[in-house]
Amino acid sequence: MIKTIRRIPVAHYSNLKARTGYSIRLDDKEIALFKVSNGRVxxxxxxxxxxxxxxxxxxxxxxxxxxxxxxxxxxxxVDGKVQEPDNGQVRTYKIEIEKDVVFIVL
Structure with a gap:
C-alpha cells in the first residue's frame, strides 16, 4: 500500500507569536502549534x-x-518526550514553512 502524504496549510508564519501555543483541528486530530524564540515552529x-x-x-x-x-x-x-522524573510522550508532526505559510505534513 502506498501512503499518501498530505501537506496542509495551517497558519501564516508572520501571525504566530513566539512562546505562544495555538490549537488547530485537522480531521479528528487536535494539534498544538508553537513558535519558539529562535523562530522555529x-x-x-x-x-x-x-x-x-x-x-x-x-x-x-x-x-x-x-x-x-x-x-x-x-x-x-522537538521529540514530544516528557522529561524526567515524569515519563511519557506525545506525537509530534513535521512542519514545513514556505514563504509565509506554515504546513503540517501528515
Missing part, C-alpha cells in the same frame, strides 16, 4: 500524556519545551 498532539490530560497549547513555553498547564510536566517540542 513545532507541532504536537494537543494533549498531555498524563492520564488525566491537559491542553498543551495553553502551557508555558520555555526554550524548546512546553509545560503542561495542569500537571507541570516538561515536554520537548
Amino acid at each position: 513545532y507541532a504536537l498532539e494537543n494533549r498531555s500524556p498524563h492520564p488525566k490530560g491537559g491542553v498543551l497549547s495553553e502551557g508555558l513555553v520555555s526554550g524548546e519545551y512546553v509545560y503542561c498547564p495542569v500537571y507541570d510536566w516538561k515536554i520537548s517540542l
